[in-house]
Amino acid sequence: YSLFPNRPKWTSKVVTYRIITYTRDLPRFKVNQLVEKAFAMWSKEIPLQFKKIKTGIADIMIGFARGAHGDGSPFDGPGNILAHAFSPAPRLGGDAHFDEDERWTDGTSIGINFLFAVTHELGHSLGLGHSPDPKAVMYPTYEDRDAKDFKLSQDDIEGIQDLYGKRRD
Numbered sequence: 001y002s003l004f005p006n007r008p009k010w011t012s013k014v015v016t017y018r019i020i021t022y023t024r025d026l027p028r029f030k031v032n033q034l035v036e037k038a039f040a041m042w043s044k045e046i047p048l049q050f051k052k053i054k055t056g057i058a059d060i061m062i063g064f065a066r067g068a069h070g071d072g073s074p075f076d077g078p079g080n081i082l083a084h085a086f087s088p089a090p091r092l093g094g095d096a097h098f099d100e101d102e103r104w105t106d107g108t109s110i111g112i113n114f115l116f117a118v119t120h121e122l123g124h125s126l127g128l129g130h131s132p133d134p135k136a137v138m139y140p141t142y143e144d145r146d147a148k149d150f151k152l153s154q155d156d157i158e159g160i161q162d163l164y165g166k167r168r169d
């Protein structure tokens with residue numbers, strides 16, 4: 001695993017998130033469900049709580065956008081970069097954006113597996129960089145085969161616990 005320089009991390013016990021924009025590829029309830037599931041995978045391993053808020057500014061703002069969308073990292077059309085997320089910090093820090101020009105799927109049809117991508121992006125939002133382990137969720141490239149019912153690899157778990165410690169309960 002790898003961390004970002006200076007090991008940025010969330011220092012509050014509760015980290016808030018808010019889904020700002022949705023995709024036309026999936027129903028809203030499905031996006032909500034898969035985001036919730038991705039948070040749960042990470043929070044199972046660390047003493048951090050995630051709280052969804054419906055209005056105002058959350059630590060982790062989540063949304064879909066295409067091309068240039070105001071953060072200096074424009075998306076690039078179908079394929080190539082699928083999404084990006086910022087390491088823990090105020091304002092843009094922690095935010096996760098998904099390229100609307102991709103075809104997002106919940107695994108029942110062809111396209112990019114949204115649950116896998118969210119889990120990867122939230123790894124960045126929590127402070128993880130990329131891993132050289134091809135079995136890790138934090139591996140830099142997306143492979144379809146990895147996205148079918150995956151789970152956090154030992155490397156992912158070691159990395160997030162290096163930053164936040166083990167969940168004790």
Ligand SMILES: CC(C)C[C@H](CS(C)(=N)=N)C(=O)N[C@H]1Cc2cn(c3ccccc23)CCCCCCNC1=O
Pocket residue numbers: 079080081082083084085116117120121124139140141142143
């Ligand atoms: C792990 C993801 C969920 C998130 C990461 C982006 S990030 C910032 N969050 N680390 C991602 O999108 N990686 C690219 C990396 C990549 C692979 N190629 C590329 C060709 C051009 C540009 C990028 C790529 C080769 C062709 C395949 C392109 C489709 C798949 N794209 C990727 O795997």
Ligand SMILES: [Ca+2]
Pocket residue numbers: 075076077078079080081082083099101102
């Ligand atoms: Ca793209």
Ligand SMILES: [Zn+2]
Pocket residue numbers: 069071073084097
């Ligand atoms: Zn962005």
Ligand SMILES: [Zn+2]
Pocket residue numbers: 120124130138139140
């Ligand atoms: Zn990445």
